[in-house]
Amino acid sequence: MNKLAIIAYLIISIILFASNVCFAQQNFTEDIQALRENQKINIPDTVLEDFIKGKLTTRVIVNLRDPFAKDPTFDQDSNIRDKSPAVSRPVRNLKALSVRRRLQTDVNAMQNRVIYAPDIGTMRITSRFKYIFGFSAEITLQGLQNLAKHPDVLSIDEDMLLHANLAQGIPLMNASNISSIYNGSGMAIAICDTGIDYNHPMLGGGGFPNDKVIGGYDTGEDDADPIDGAGHGTACAGIAAGTLGNTGDYIGGVANSAKLYALKISNTPNSGSAYASDMIEAWEWCVTHQNDDPSNPIMIISTSFGGGRYTDQANCDNASIAMTAAAANARAVGITLFVSSGNDGYCDAVGWPGCLSNVISVGAVYDAALGEEEIGWCVSENSCAPKLPTSGCSTGYYSLQRGRPDQVTVYSNTASFLSLLAPSNWAYTTSLDGGYWDTPYGFGGTSAACPYAAGAAAVLQSTAKARTGAYLTPDQVEAYLTDYGELITDSKVDITKPRINLENSTDAITSAPLLTTTAVSSITANSASSGGNVTDNGGLSIITRGLCWSKNSAPTISDTCVSETPAGGGLGQFSMKMTGLTTSTIYHVRAFATNGVSTGYGDEKTFKTNLYFYLWAIPAISQGVSP
Numbered sequence: 098m099n100k101l102a103i104i105a106y107l108i109i110s111i112i113l114f115a116s117n118v119c120f121a122q123q124n125f126t127e128d129i130q131a132l133r134e135n136q137k138i139n140i141p142d143t144v145l146e147d148f149i150k151g152k153l154t155t156r157v158i159v160n161l162r163d164p165f166a167k168d169p170t171f172d173q174d175s176n177i178r179d180k181s182p183a184v185s186r187p188v189r190n191l192k193a194l195s196v197r198r199r200l201q202t203d204v205n206a207m208q209n210r211v212i213y214a215p216d217i218g219t220m221r222i223t224s225r226f227k228y229i230f231g232f233s234a235e236i237t238l239q240g241l242q243n244l245a246k247h248p249d250v251l252s253i254d255e256d257m258l259l260h261a262n263l264a265q266g267i268p269l270m271n272a273s274n275i276s277s278i279y280n281g282s283g284m285a286i287a288i289c290d291t292g293i294d295y296n297h298p299m300l301g302g303g304g305f306p307n308d309k310v311i312g313g314y315d316t317g318e319d320d321a322d323p324i325d326g327a328g329h330g331t332a333c334a335g336i337a338a339g340t341l342g343n344t345g346d347y348i349g350g351v352a353n354s355a356k357l358y359a360l361k362i363s364n365t366p367n368s369g370s371a372y373a374s375d376m377i378e379a380w381e382w383c384v385t386h387q388n389d390d391p392s393n394p395i396m397i398i399s400t401s402f403g404g405g406r407y408t409d410q411a412n413c414d415n416a417s418i419a420m421t422a423a424a425a426n427a428r429a430v431g432i433t434l435f436v437s438s439g440n441d442g443y444c445d446a447v448g449w450p451g452c453l454s455n456v457i458s459v460g461a462v463y464d465a466a467l468g469e470e471e472i473g474w475c476v477s478e479n480s481c482a483p484k485l486p487t488s489g490c491s492t493g494y495y496s497l498q499r500g501r502p503d504q505v506t507v508y509s510n511t512a513s514f515l516s517l518l519a520p521s522n523w524a525y526t527t528s529l530d531g532g533y534w535d536t537p538y539g540f541g542g543t544s545a546a547c548p549y550a551a552g553a554a555a556v557l558q559s560t561a562k563a564r565t566g567a568y569l570t571p572d573q574v575e576a577y578l579t580d581y582g583e584l585i586t587d588s589k590v591d592i593t594k595p596r597i598n599l600e601n602s603t604d605a606i607t608s609a610p611l612l613t614t615t616a617v618s619s620i621t622a623n624s625a626s627s628g629g630n631v632t633d634n635g636g637l638s639i640i641t642r643g644l645c646w647s648k649n650s651a652p653t654i655s656d657t658c659v660s661e662t663p664a665g666g667g668l669g670q671f672s673m674k675m676t677g678l679t680t681s682t683i684y685h686v687r688a689f690a691t692n693g694v695s696t697g698y699g700d701e702k703t704f705k706t707n708l709y710f711y712l713w714a715i716p717a718i719s720q721g722v723s724p
Contacts, residue, residue, distance in 0.1 A: 128238060137245045140416065143255040144241075154235050156223065156256035158374055160418045161207050161230040162249045163187070191228065191384065191429045201227050208232050210249055217243050223256070224316075224374040227381045229422045233374030254417045259376065259402045261291060261329040261369040262437045262448070262544045275603045278633060279563060281352025281555035285311065285393045286337050287432075288548070289379045289400040290330030291369060292323040292361035294529050297331060299339040299349070300357070309340060311390055313359030316378040317371055323361035327369050328529045330361065332540045333401050335527030337548035338555065345535055346525035351552025351599075352559070356393040358383070362402065371402055373420055376450070380423040384430055396558050396568060398427060399551035401437040401544035403448035406479065410514050413452035424455035433571040435459055435551045437543035439510040442476030442484075442496060444590035447512045457575050461509040461521035461546040462585060462596055467500030472538065474498060474508040482507050482589040496589075503596060505587040509543055511594070517579050518596040519549040553578065553599045557606075564608035564635060577602040607636040610690035614644075614699035615672065622680040622707045628672030629688025629699050637692040639667020645698075646675055646686040654689060654696055667692075678706045 129149065133141045147155035165187050190196050207230050212222060221235040233256050236244065244250050293300055293310050301307030305322065313323040325331045334350075338357050341349035360379040362371040380398065387395045407413040414421045427434055434456040439448030451458040474497075475490035476482055484494040498507040505511065506521055522541030526534050534540035554574050561569045569577065581602040582595025611633040619626040627644055643660030645652040659673050667690060678684065684706070688699035 125238075128242065132241065132245065135245050137250060137252050139252045139254045139418075143257075144253060146255075148238050154237055155241070156233065156235050156372060156374070157241065157244075158233045158254040158256050158377075158417060158419050159211070159231055159244060160251045160254065161211060161232075162251050163230045164203065164207065189429075191426055192431070197228065197385075204228065204230055207249060211244075211247055214247060217247065220244075223372070224378045226377060226419060226423075227385060228426050229377070229381070229419050231419045233372070233377075252418060254419070257373040257404060257417070257449070259371050259373060259404045259449075261327070261363075262401050262403055262440050262542055275560065275600050276351060276353070276556050279556050279559040279603070281338060281355030281552065281559050283393060283562060284396045284555060284558055284568075285356040285358055285390070286352065286397045286399060286551050286555055287313075287358040287360055287379075287383045287395050288330050288334045288337065289360040289362055289376060289383075289398055290325075290333050290402065291327040291363045292325035292330045293334045293357060293359035294325045294328075294331040294527070295359065297335075297527050297529075297531050299342050299347070299527050300331065300334055305359075309338075309357055310334075310359050311356045311393060312386065313361070314379075314382055315361040316375045316382060317362045317364045317368075318366070320361075323359035325359070325361065325529065326367040327363060329369055329401070329544065330359065331529055332524070332526045332534055333399060333544065333548040334359070336524055336545060337399055337552040339527055344533060347527070347533055351549060352555035355552070355555045355559075356390070358386070358395060373417060373450075376400065376402065377419050377423045380427050380434070383432060384426055387430060387432065395432060397551050397554050398432055398434045399548045400434065400450070401547045403437060403439050403451050405449040406441070406443060406446045406477075407449055407452040408446045408512065410452055410454045413447075413449055414454055416449060420450050421453060421455070424450065424453050428455045428571045431568060431570060433457065433554055433574045435547050435554065437547040438512075438515055440475075440508045440542045440544075441492070441510055442474070442480030442482050442508045442589070443510040443512065444481035444587075444592075445512055446479075447510050447515055451510075452512075452514070457516040457550065457578075458514075459543060459547045459550045460511060460515050460518045460594065461506045461541070461543045462518050463500040463502055463504050463506060463522055464520035464524070465500075465502050467522065467538075469499065471497040471499050474506065476508055480507075480589070503583070503585055505585060505589070507589055509546075509587075511587045511590055511592050513592060515592070515594055516575065517550065517582060518585055518594050519546040519553070521545045521549075524549075550578070550597060553597050553602075556599060557602055560603040561606050563611065563633065564606055577605055581605050604636040607692075607694045609695035609697035610635045610639060610642075610667075610692050611697055612642075612688055612690050612699045614686065614688040614702050615670070617686060617702050617704040619674075620704055620707060622709050623678045624674060624676045625678065625684075625686075625704060625706065626672060626674050627686050627688070627702060628670060629690070630670045631668050631690050634666050634668055634690075635692050635694060635697065637694060639663050640691050640693065642667060642671060642688070642690040644673050644675060644686055645689055646684050648682065648684060650685050651701060652685055652687055653698070654691075658689070660689075680706055681708050682706050
């Protein structure tokens with residue numbers, strides 16, 4: 098082949114190659130545009146971002162048609178499907194195990210119908226949800242196109258990558274007194290985070306499960322061992338329910354007798370990041386395993402992860418149909434979810450999933466004065482707080498603030514729909530390898546505020562169970578914590594929210610006083626002594642307390658009683674004397690205490706009075722002795 102022929106061949110090859118590249122690029126552009134316009138792609142810019150950046154795959158959450166639900170509508174103006182549970186999800190009683198099993202069967206069948214459809218192609222399934230018609234997967238652009246065409250695919254969301262966001266904090270919430278009486282015993286808190294270092298002496302002291310961390314799972318890496326390699330979840334666990342202690346400023350968690358479940362959602366052993374699908378899987382795990390230990394059911398979830406910026410709950414709920422459904426399902430079985438609001442310094446927005454309507458979002462206040470020097474906190478460029486540019490923050494900005502007790506931290510995301518506030522910087526709490534966060538400005542952020550609130554909810558729930566015999570619903574938990582909190586106004590924006598006041602909240606759960614009866618002593622023929630110990634005033638001061646006795650069982654204040662008007666609130670021990678008793682008679686006695694609601698009685702004690710003995714003068718008869 099001569100030179101001219103070779104040159105001609107190369108020119109033609111280059112032209113053909115360039116034409117193919119242009120054609121491929123044109124096809125790619127057309128495919129992307131078609132998907133942008135596809136109504137099934139929710140918030141297209143986020144779903145398609147990886148492909149536009151040149152990546153071959155992306156992670157998505159695929160929402161499937163619920164065969165028992167109405168078809169959702171589509172809002173052309175917002176470009177977001179209306180996926181509110183009221184429209185698209187039928188009401189199911191998930192407290193009933195039979196309903197859960199049927200739902201799991203239906204969900205699994207619908208998943209199989211789509212996943213194994215012949216025209217879907219290859220995709221890597223990352224999570225199959227249990228109670229939500231959907232799954233998560235890693236897919237190619239062609240796979241996304243195929244999924245969007247399937248008639249049982251309702252919508253497709255981005256599988257968002259989320260990021261992790263005490264001695265002073267507990268008194269600030271006015272929790273010291275009540276948590277010494279009701280400390281979260283009889284229930285469990287699930288920490289959905291980077292796992293828990295269950296070897297820490299304040300978190301069980303080794304082995305999994307153990308007496309403190311009684312279960313869990315690693316949904317981020319699909320592993321049975323939820324050990325924490327990052328430290329964030331361990332810090333949160335120590336705040337919420339660490340064992341009672343006295344190491345430095347660490348005095349134990351808010352609910353120091355509550356049990357813990359460790360749900361590791363982070364996607365690597367040492368990561369502080371997690372996919373939304375793994376968080377959904379963790380919340381579903383809590384529903385499935387809520388009553389693994391019937392003596393310590395999961396009543397509370399604490400999640401200090403999030404991202405994004407949502408200025409209203411409607412758009413937040415619509416951002417991920419699966420996550421919104423997971424939150425609704427947990428709430429439906431009586432689990433209260435707490436999620437950190439985020440650390441961007443927003444004045445009109447909360448991060449996701451803290452913005453969901455079925456969770457309690459938690460902002461942060463300082464737990465104590467942090468000195469006279471101003472502290473520079475990283476904030477978003479979208480924060481309304483006064484800010485300065487810096488290369489030291491990934492956000493590019495920081496804001497100066499002098500920390501004061503009960504002041505909203507400048508980084509705490511605030512919005513009109515924020516639920517409440519709880520203590521944060523800086524928290525002295527548990528860290529990896531048996532240590533503690535004991536350095537200035539150590540563990541904090543809304544990541545710390547969230548488990549403070551979760552621990553407070555556990556104390557509130559144990560109070561309600563003891564006083565009323567039943568747990569509160571999630572709606573009631575939120576109402577007690579918000580209605581009886583201390584109102585605090587954010588200095589960066591004129592928004593006022595309640596900071597938890599646990600004693601006020603628990604005092605609002607009124608009941609008859611709780612007490613015990615002490616053993617009967619100093620028994621004579623016509624008197625005896627006993628008393629009582631008032632362990633809980635039922636939320637109100639004791640008006641009167643004393644003893645009631647009778648020859649019949651279960652004596653009340655209608656029988657013979659002796660009483661006193663106690664000083665203070667009426668808590669604690671007292672003793673009294675019963676007189677005028679009949680000789681050699683069986684009596685029943687109970688301690689009682691009355692508050693503004695009702696009268697409570699202690700346990701019943703039974704005793705018998707003595708016989709009278711009369712000593713007669715009997716003449717002494719003895720040899721050589723006259724009477």
